[in-house]
Amino acid sequence: MYVSPIREPLVTGKKTYKKITDEISAPIEGKPGKAWYAGITLTVSALLLGLAMMGYTIWEGIGTWGLNKTIGWGWGITNFVWWVGIGHAGTFISAILLLFRQKWRTSINRSAEAMTLFAVMCAGLFPLIHMGRPLLGFFVFPYPNTRELWVNFNSPLLWDVFAISTYFTVSLLFWYVGLIPDIGTIRDRMKSKFKKWIYGLLSFGWTGSAKHWQRHESISLILAGLAAPLVLSVHSIVSTDFATSVIPGWHTTIFPPYFVAGAIFSGFAMVLTLLIITRKVLHLENYITVGHIESMNKIIIATGSIVGIAYITELFIAWYSGVEYEQYAFLNRATGPYWWAYWIMMTCNVISPQLLWFKKLRRNLVFTFILSIFINIGMWFERFVIIVTSLHRDYLPSSWSMYEPTMVEVGIFIGTLGLFFTCFLLFIRVFPVIAIAEVKSVLKSSGDQKDKSETKEKH
Amino acid sequence: MRRYISAYFEDEENLLRATKDLRDKQLSIQDVLTPFPIHGLDPILGFKRSRIPTIGFIGGAIGCIIAFGFQAWAFVVDYPLFIGGKPHFAIPSFIPITFELTVLFAAFAMVFAFLIRSKLGPGANNPIHDERITDDRFMIIVDLDEAGNQDELVKEILLKEEAQEIKVKEIDK
Numbered sequence: 001m002y003v004s005p006i007r008e009p010l011v012t013g014k015k016t017y018k019k020i021t022d023e024i025s026a027p028i029e030g031k032p033g034k035a036w037y038a039g040i041t042l043t044v045s046a047l048l049l050g051l052a053m054m055g056y057t058i059w060e061g062i063g064t065w066g067l068n069k070t071i072g073w074g075w076g077i078t079n080f081v082w083w084v085g086i087g088h089a090g091t092f093i094s095a096i097l098l099l100f101r102q103k104w105r106t107s108i109n110r111s112a113e114a115m116t117l118f119a120v121m122c123a124g125l126f127p128l129i130h131m132g133r134p135l136l137g138f139f140v141f142p143y144p145n146t147r148e149l150w151v152n153f154n155s156p157l158l159w160d161v162f163a164i165s166t167y168f169t170v171s172l173l174f175w176y177v178g179l180i181p182d183i184g185t186i187r188d189r190m191k192s193k194f195k196k197w198i199y200g201l202l203s204f205g206w207t208g209s210a211k212h213w214q215r216h217e218s219i220s221l222i223l224a225g226l227a228a229p230l231v232l233s234v235h236s237i238v239s240t241d242f243a244t245s246v247i248p249g250w251h252t253t254i255f256p257p258y259f260v261a262g263a264i265f266s267g268f269a270m271v272l273t274l275l276i277i278t279r280k281v282l283h284l285e286n287y288i289t290v291g292h293i294e295s296m297n298k299i300i301i302a303t304g305s306i307v308g309i310a311y312i313t314e315l316f317i318a319w320y321s322g323v324e325y326e327q328y329a330f331l332n333r334a335t336g337p338y339w340w341a342y343w344i345m346m347t348c349n350v351i352s353p354q355l356l357w358f359k360k361l362r363r364n365l366v367f368t369f370i371l372s373i374f375i376n377i378g379m380w381f382e383r384f385v386i387i388v389t390s391l392h393r394d395y396l397p398s399s400w401s402m403y404e405p406t407m408v409e410v411g412i413f414i415g416t417l418g419l420f421f422t423c424f425l426l427f428i429r430v431f432p433v434i435a436i437a438e439v440k441s442v443l444k445s446s447g448d449q450k451d452k453s454e455t456k457e458k459h
Numbered sequence: 460m461r462r463y464i465s466a467y468f469e470d471e472e473n474l475l476r477a478t479k480d481l482r483d484k485q486l487s488i489q490d491v492l493t494p495f496p497i498h499g500l501d502p503i504l505g506f507k508r509s510r511i512p513t514i515g516f517i518g519g520a521i522g523c524i525i526a527f528g529f530q531a532w533a534f535v536v537d538y539p540l541f542i543g544g545k546p547h548f549a550i551p552s553f554i555p556i557t558f559e560l561t562v563l564f565a566a567f568a569m570v571f572a573f574l575i576r577s578k579l580g581p582g583a584n585n586p587i588h589d590e591r592i593t594d595d596r597f598m599i600i601v602d603l604d605e606a607g608n609q610d611e612l613v614k615e616i617l618l619k620e621e622a623q624e625i626k627v628k629e630i631d632k
Contacts, residue, residue: 017494017595142533150533154542159555166559170566177570180579181593185494188590204574205583208592210504212577213496218509219573226515226562237555437495 009448013286043421050415070401075409083123089267090116095227106438113175118423122416156240163237235263249329249390258310265303269375304353348378462603466622467596473620474597487602518568526560
């Protein structure tokens, strides 16, 4: 395929197929460094703290949280929505960018998809704990029971159960089908008999036969086609948890597209946070190039601007609707007791990504890293603002109240951060962080070889 | 007795040309093993289009009917319950779950079809011809007749495209 010579190469360093295999498999074969051990010690400690706090919540009850009669959803649901949002980038990258034939996705899709799975795991924990009796969590599924009742199919909370479990399952299938050939590669490199056996089992007996590749290509494309609307549906459905209620500040039709844009925005921010470190630590700068970072930053500007417009539209519609409750809800967000949360959200999500219009900043790794953290924080505050400020002053002034989290809630949140990063650290040691076969397939068209026959290794 | 010849290439362009030549000479190619999908190889090998999309469609259709049918049955026939004065047969609110299950069923149907048809799965014991084919080698396996009349022709085509480690193998069957 013809690719313009002025197009930035996606794989630099004059790679050969062999070099690609060697370099991407290196983190799995080598011994982990001190940084990895330090990292995992920290994340496992966070995870243990979280588990202890979850255990305490389940033992004592939801009363250990800072919730009250007015504010029934606090950090728990904020974290749930935040994590689900982060889980949107992976499948967006691998599904929607595949359909748009964006080749730069090949270097980042594997790790982003893994991130999706871990983020959705963290998200799913919150509604489960929030039930108070997680052992009865299976009540959410429509199974024949002695109470002779079905679940309420008209409720967005039930749609959520289906949306998130389907999203997790389909993302897992998509991710694993993509991994099979690469696990085959790792299997064939392993020297130890035990490891070879394990990877052999996981590779499902992959041989690289042309017929298998044909089916593999076909299934990847159709799964992407299915996963693309699925990504968009998940956060749309999450947003209906709010939009179908009658709380001022929640009851708006703009929520589904606004939530989806916000989800992709925060997801890409998290991908950047992780990959800027990963590419450095695992020496993958030739695969995840500054060009990749720039492409992701462009998506951040696009989605960040959509989010900004949505905030302003909400304000306008609140004024224009003439509904005094709606007007008060928004006035209260910006100037009420939680004004600081609103302005953190506005600064981090609306103003800061606009700096990326400067090419110099888009290609600056330190700046991008700091900005991605700002966006993560901003998007967390967006959910906090939507949930807490809308609830804390509703229709009846006599029930107005304030909310602050207890150490238990904070601990559970830190615990899910621990879970997420522990899973990621284990992932980079066990599976290839970059889709080896996919990068090889774009090497000739998008590598930086002048003479395309250089990909051939001379023996 | 079955006889075949195996060789590998270091570049997919050579593989493509050799495969085309072999097919033009009516030789039977048993398999081509590559580290990544080679575009343009499927038509040369004469593969029919994969039927995985059809299976996905059928799976999705089944999921769609089951999800919508079940919700309608549960809320209209089995236990009509008033919820906020909404109609029992509330089509719009059945759509999200119907969509999710359509995708779920289609995805499972395709993945299982792929694994079963390709004989892949945990514990699958497929022979691995060479460990380098998941790295940087493009291997071709060509069937030979028992008398050995085709040997020279195949070798000639393979050598023309710089094939290496050309080996003739015989299996008692």
